Amino acid sequence: xxxxxxxxxxxxxxxxxxxxxxxxxxxxxxxxxxxxxxxxxxxxxxxxxxxxxxxxxxxxxxxxxxxxxxxxxxxxxxxxxxxxxxxxxxxxxxxxxxxxxxxxxxxxxxxxxxxxxxxxxxxxxxxxxxxxxxxxxxxxxxxxxxxxxxxxxxxxxxxxxxxxxxxxxxxxxxxxxxxxxxxxxxxxxxxxxxxxxxxxxxxxxxxxxxxxxxxxxxxxxxxxxxxxxxxxxxxxxxxxxxxxxxxxxxxxxxxxxxxxxxxxxxxxxxxxxxxxxxxxxxxxxxxxxxx
Amino acid sequence: xxxxxxxxxxxxxxxxxxxxxxxxxxxxxxxxxxxxxxxxxxxxxxxxxxxxxxxxxxxxxxxxxxxxxxxxxxxxxxxxxxxxxxxxxxxxxxxxxxxxxxxxxxxxxxxxxxxxxxxxxxxxxxxxxxxxxxxxxxxxxxxxxxxxxxxxxxxxxxxxxxxxxxxxxxxxxxxxxxxxxxxxxxxxxxxxxxxxxxxxxxxxxxxxxxxxxxxxxxxxxxxxxxxxxxxxxxxxxxxxxxxxxxxxxxxxxxxxxxxxxxxxxxxxxxxxxxxxxxxxxxxxxxxxxxx
Numbered sequence: 001x002x003x004x005x006x007x008x009x010x011x012x013x014x015x016x017x018x019x020x021x022x023x024x025x026x027x028x029x030x031x032x033x034x035x036x037x038x039x040x041x042x043x044x045x046x047x048x049x050x051x052x053x054x055x056x057x058x059x060x061x062x063x064x065x066x067x068x069x070x071x072x073x074x075x076x077x078x079x080x081x082x083x084x085x086x087x088x089x090x091x092x093x094x095x096x097x098x099x100x101x102x103x104x105x106x107x108x109x110x111x112x113x114x115x116x117x118x119x120x121x122x123x124x125x126x127x128x129x130x131x132x133x134x135x136x137x138x139x140x141x142x143x144x145x146x147x148x149x150x151x152x153x154x155x156x157x158x159x160x161x162x163x164x165x166x167x168x169x170x171x172x173x174x175x176x177x178x179x180x181x182x183x184x185x186x187x188x189x190x191x192x193x194x195x196x197x198x199x200x201x202x203x204x205x206x207x208x209x210x211x212x213x214x215x216x217x218x219x220x221x222x223x224x225x226x227x228x229x230x231x232x233x234x235x236x237x238x239x240x241x242x243x244x245x246x247x248x249x250x251x252x253x254x255x256x257x258x259x260x261x262x263x264x265x266x267x268x269x270x271x272x273x274x275x276x277x278x279x280x281x282x283x284x285x286x287x288x289x290x291x
Numbered sequence: 292x293x294x295x296x297x298x299x300x301x302x303x304x305x306x307x308x309x310x311x312x313x314x315x316x317x318x319x320x321x322x323x324x325x326x327x328x329x330x331x332x333x334x335x336x337x338x339x340x341x342x343x344x345x346x347x348x349x350x351x352x353x354x355x356x357x358x359x360x361x362x363x364x365x366x367x368x369x370x371x372x373x374x375x376x377x378x379x380x381x382x383x384x385x386x387x388x389x390x391x392x393x394x395x396x397x398x399x400x401x402x403x404x405x406x407x408x409x410x411x412x413x414x415x416x417x418x419x420x421x422x423x424x425x426x427x428x429x430x431x432x433x434x435x436x437x438x439x440x441x442x443x444x445x446x447x448x449x450x451x452x453x454x455x456x457x458x459x460x461x462x463x464x465x466x467x468x469x470x471x472x473x474x475x476x477x478x479x480x481x482x483x484x485x486x487x488x489x490x491x492x493x494x495x496x497x498x499x500x501x502x503x504x505x506x507x508x509x510x511x512x513x514x515x516x517x518x519x520x521x522x523x524x525x526x527x528x529x530x531x532x533x534x535x536x537x538x539x540x541x542x543x544x545x546x547x548x549x550x551x552x553x554x555x556x557x558x559x560x561x562x563x564x565x566x567x568x569x570x571x572x573x574x575x576x577x578x579x580x581x582x
Contacts, residue, residue: 066554075555122437134523138429145525146413149554155519159448159467159512167553169518176450221450227460228446232425232523234436262458263357263440264366 002287004060005052005096006279007045008103010034011064011080014041015276016048018056019283023114025276038084042093049094059098060286061090062106062278066149071099071290075149099290103127103278105142105151107271108135110281111239115273120236124229125271126153128222128244131166132174136233142285153177155228157221176221179244186214201247219248223256226268234263241271293578295351296343296387297570298336299394301325302355302371305332306567307339309347310574314405316567329375333384340385350389351577352381353397353569357440362390362581366440390581394418394569396433396442398562399426401572402530406564411527415520416562417444419513419535422457423465427524433576444468446519448512467512470535477505492538510539514547517559525554532562 001020008015014032017025030048035041049059065078065085074086090098101109108117108125117123117137127133134151136143143150154165154172163184165172175181179197186195189210203211226238238257240248254268273280292311299306305323308316321339326332340350356369356376365377381389392400399408399416408414408428418424425442427434434441445456445463454475456463466472470488477486480501494502517529529548531539545559564571 120437122441136523138434139432141430143429143524145554146411146527146557147525147555150413150523150525152522152525152553154522154553155446156448156515157450159515169551169553172522224447224450228519229523231443231445231463232427232441232520233434234438234441234443236437260460262443262445262460263436264438266437 002291003056004058004283004286005049005056006283007048007059007061007063008106008276008278008282009041009061009063009081010103014044015279017276017279018052019060019280021284021287023110023280023284025280029276034081036082038082038088041082041085042088045090046093053094053096056096058286058290059094059096060279060282060290061098061100062103062282063100064103066147066152067100067102067105068148069144071101073100075147097290099282099286101142101282101285102133102135102151104133105135106279106281106285107133107241107273107277108137108239108281109142109285110273110277111241111271112137113284114280115277116239116269116271117237122233122235123237123239124233124235125239125241126177126226127242128177128179128240128248129242130179132178133242138233153225155225157224173225177218177225181221182215182218182244185218186211189214189217215247219253222248223253226253226257227261230257230261230266231263235266237267237269239269239271241277245270293582294347295349295574295577296340296347297574298339298350298352298354299397299567299569299573300332300352300354300372301394305335306570308567308570309343310351310571312575312578314401314571314575316571320567325372327373329373329379332373332376333379336381337384344385344387347387349577349581350381350385350387351570351573351581352389352391353394353573354391355394357438357443358391358393358396359439360435362392364391366438388581390573390577392433392573392576393424393426393442395424396426397570397572397576398424398532398564398568399428399530399572400433400576401564401568402532402562403428404575405571406568407530407560407562408528413524413526414528414530415524415526416530416532417468417517418533419468419470419531419539420533421470423469424533429524444516446516448515464516468509468516472512473506473509473535476509477502480505480508506538510544513539514544517544517548518552521548521552521557522554526557528558528560530560530562532568536561
């Protein structure tokens with residue numbers, strides 16, 4: 001059975017483990033805080049690679065940021081990673097093949113292979129976390145675009161500059177559908193800069209009316225975005241993943257989306273490949289396409 | 292050299308001619324007003340088919356409305372065609388194979404094969420006419436979605452119900468980027484229900500300031516939509532076609548789009564396959580994929 005040494009590199013944490021070609025996690029997950037310098041990031045990766053590369057067939061790295069079409073490097077800068085991250089020569093860190101993909105794309109691939117979108121021909125995954133990630137699979141292939149950067153959920157919710165997005169532009173879907181967005185909705189609706197996402201969720205649990213209105217407004221914006229994606233892609237399903245996905249009402253979203261699109265009905269589903277879907281997906285991708 | 296009997300069926304006109312596998316138009320274009328009943332539509336098609344089917348290898352029909360994934364029928368109802376149009380059994384009209392595709396998809400295919408998007412791996416075409424059509428080509432294939440209806444440009448420009456779209460929903464890109472949209476922009480900005488698209492275009496030509504503002508507002512909305520599509524698809528190019536495309540400033544659109552996307556720069560281009568690109572595209576598709 002072939003195996004990958006998997007990494008998931010995010011803005012705050014790096015996770016690593018060994019995963020086989022069935023997507024089985026074979027050892028405990030190692031966790032590191034993401035260092036603030038390039039050299040320290042390379043050191044974390046190198047140590048882990050030295051420890052395990054003899055036992056595996058490939059090094060599989062899911063990472064924040066867009067990954068090029070040869071799966072070897074990160075394209076340009078990524079908001080929450082150290083400057084110069086895209087200059088890292090990942091292949092130089094191992095004698096084994098190193099295979100990269102964007103973390104949201106990797107997680108979408110895990111859902112497609114072992115999770116909620118198995119057997120579909122067209123699926124859209126939205127990762128609702130601090131930001132919003134996108135992974136689109138069409139006829140057994142990730143949508144990568146000309147350079148590898150496709151699937152960015154930065155289409156506009158308003159044309160007239162209301163809320164600045166983390167990408168530097170204005171009013172992208174990400175800044176209305178993310179955890180950050182829920183906090184901004186609460187700030188605006190309560191006129192209180194200190195309210196947190198947790199306050200909203202806790203308030204909803206206690207039946208607080210205004211907190212429920214805030215959550216619903218946030219969910220309505222997610223619905224607006226999914227309607228557009230459903231009309232563009234006509235997908236079998238839209239999978240919602242990430243830490244914020246637990247707070248949405250899947251059946252309500254499905255009903256509202258399907259009542260207002262020109263394409264045929266789509267299925268809205270929660271992700272089911274688990275917390276380590278990024279590492280599972282990148283391992284399955286690397287072992288099937290990278291060797 | 293293989294040949295197709297081509298049709299382009301729209302809400303007001305039906306065009307037909309014979310086209311070879313190089314995309315060459317081999318005879319004069321026949322034009323018919325689109326009849327208002329199913330039987331009359333079938334009669335127009337049948338007469339033309341009887342006249343030419345012996346000389347061709349396939350019957351190639353570009354049509355308004357989404358076409359199923361087996362290229363045999365129209366899915367559901369289409370706004371500007373007679374009720375029941377989707378029940379037509381097109382194959383019954385000829386002893387030769389009949390191959391259908393949506394008209395915007397067919398036109399996008401013509402651009403990809405003989406026009407502005409030749410040689411690209413990912414292209415998005417927007418047909419700016421009375422409405423807005425979309426045709427997306429990814430790695431040598433039309434994006435069709437699970438049922439064939441993908442590429443509908445009905446993502447929302449506002450989340451809060453301002454302008455009713457022709458599809459029955461609210462605030463879709465189509466109702467801000469079409470010819471109809473330019474008239475609505477003018478109506479709103481001039482507070483005059485009787486102003487026409489022609490008045491705006493004519494005013495712009497004469498250097499009228501408010502008419503120029505109206506055209507720019509309409510173009511700005513097109514730019515907003517293209518930014519979202521560029522971030523989602525990371526396309527090599529976005530091709531603009533249709534009767535309204537002649538009024539946009541291609542280089543301004545390209546500059547503004549590329550200054551505000553997170554993916555790599557895309558090229559904005561005018562369509563170049565000509566007025567009969569729908570018939571050319573459907574013929575090339577049918578002759579390469581339908582036989």
